[in-house]
Amino acid sequence: MRNSSMSPPSVPAYASAARLHPLPLRIMHWINAAAIFIMIGSGWKIYNDDVIFGFLHFPDWLVIGKWAQYGLQWHFFGMWIFVLNGLAYLAYGIASGRFRRKLFPISIGEVFATVGDALRFRLRHDDLTHYNAVQKILYLGVMLVGVLIVISGLALWKPIQFSALAGLFGSFQTIRLVHFLCMSAIVAFIMVHVALALLVPQSLVAMLTGGPVVDDGKPRAAPAGPEVEATQ
Amino acid sequence: MPIRFPTPSLLRLRKPSGESGKERLDVDNIDRRGLIRGAASIGALGLLTGCDVSENDGVQKFLRTVSAWNDGVQETIFRPTHLAPTFSPSQVVKPPRFNAYYDIEDVKPVDGATWKLELVGRIGNKQPWTAQQIYQLPQQEIIIRHICVEGWDYIGQWSGPNLRDFLQRVGADLTAKYVYFVCADNYTESIDMACALHPQTILATKYAGDIITDPFGFPLRLRTSTKLGYKNAKWIKAIEVTNDFRETFWSKQGFNWFAGI
Numbered sequence: 001m002r003n004s005s006m007s008p009p010s011v012p013a014y015a016s017a018a019r020l021h022p023l024p025l026r027i028m029h030w031i032n033a034a035a036i037f038i039m040i041g042s043g044w045k046i047y048n049d050d051v052i053f054g055f056l057h058f059p060d061w062l063v064i065g066k067w068a069q070y071g072l073q074w075h076f077f078g079m080w081i082f083v084l085n086g087l088a089y090l091a092y093g094i095a096s097g098r099f100r101r102k103l104f105p106i107s108i109g110e111v112f113a114t115v116g117d118a119l120r121f122r123l124r125h126d127d128l129t130h131y132n133a134v135q136k137i138l139y140l141g142v143m144l145v146g147v148l149i150v151i152s153g154l155a156l157w158k159p160i161q162f163s164a165l166a167g168l169f170g171s172f173q174t175i176r177l178v179h180f181l182c183m184s185a186i187v188a189f190i191m192v193h194v195a196l197a198l199l200v201p202q203s204l205v206a207m208l209t210g211g212p213v214v215d216d217g218k219p220r221a222a223p224a225g226p227e228v229e230a231t232q
Numbered sequence: 233m234p235i236r237f238p239t240p241s242l243l244r245l246r247k248p249s250g251e252s253g254k255e256r257l258d259v260d261n262i263d264r265r266g267l268i269r270g271a272a273s274i275g276a277l278g279l280l281t282g283c284d285v286s287e288n289d290g291v292q293k294f295l296r297t298v299s300a301w302n303d304g305v306q307e308t309i310f311r312p313t314h315l316a317p318t319f320s321p322s323q324v325v326k327p328p329r330f331n332a333y334y335d336i337e338d339v340k341p342v343d344g345a346t347w348k349l350e351l352v353g354r355i356g357n358k359q360p361w362t363a364q365q366i367y368q369l370p371q372q373e374i375i376i377r378h379i380c381v382e383g384w385d386y387i388g389q390w391s392g393p394n395l396r397d398f399l400q401r402v403g404a405d406l407t408a409k410y411v412y413f414v415c416a417d418n419y420t421e422s423i424d425m426a427c428a429l430h431p432q433t434i435l436a437t438k439y440a441g442d443i444i445t446d447p448f449g450f451p452l453r454l455r456t457s458t459k460l461g462y463k464n465a466k467w468i469k470a471i472e473v474t475n476d477f478r479e480t481f482w483s484k485q486g487f488n489w490f491a492g493i
Contacts, residue, residue: 050383
């Protein structure tokens, strides 16, 4: 039943409606943002103790932890938040069907079309509820990188207890390199992600407020009045 | 069963306990609102002032509590008989890489002629051991990877008596919780008994077939395949078997105590 003419168009009418970003998703997004902040800042501190690339040394003002042990403490605290929140996010995305609805299918033709639009500055952002093909690839890609950074992190943390896993990477320094490259990919993603969120501020607002009401593809429970009463 | 906490519980994060008396004194003065305020302002403080909130008493107490909880997690996933990969003599780096809390020029050599290994605590026969006596014991060689907390690693070839065999020989209580090492340079380290009894934990006297040289722990050092480098005490002068947890040289500074790999 649509009775918006009878009630104020504010909270009650929308309270049960599906938002673009449901509350659990928004909570997990911002917890993840905090966890990533801790993991990257402290990871850079740990990296500095034995750099992989001679030319790259993260400045002290950019890292988390003045001393090595503080960087390590933050990293091995942040990992729990990142992993537990990440598992919850993946479980939610799969169980709710959100990943399937939002990220699939991806067509190659659409990828080229999107890139073409972007290069001609014709990319449209008026519909926040639809991800273009490049967005789909980037979101899926960063999730895979997130999984790989955890797996490589586990191999770095426990190369002997999980020696079979560590062995898949080859040498210990290879694990470090994979872990570092995953971080680099995530940093690149964040730069694009944040830049675009600032360019299209309603997307940032949507991640705070939930955004527009959407049809989440589930059968509506609305037209149930008489039948429900009949069964009671 | 974790070492420092009888039962592993996330609740312990909010109820700090089991750390050394010194640290506990510092934090008894911190109320919980202070802790929450400290945690909430981490980002803001770090970003705006550049000062390190990690040093804030409440934040440091929280992070060390997490680190102690991680000790329990590591003990749970530790596999007592799982062997680390071993390597061939051709892969061994010579000499080994130096690491200590001071530079190699500042190493104070131990006099092997007068040196004796003291035994303390829950040990049946506390007779001290000379280097020559230790050389007479059955030797075990392991070619294993040394992994430093800083991120570097190398393959080393170590030999000496197996620690489990040695502890049994001197009648140590193998059900005790810790083996604690006191070193000639005032360094201290301790390992959990499960690590002490691991097949790849030895009291090393030789590197690549030759007596260990001064910078690398002559005459006696620990080598275990299951811990980070800093757990491998060098220039050992006393071994104590004990049930009492004591902070060690690096754990006092905030490094993780268990340091398993």
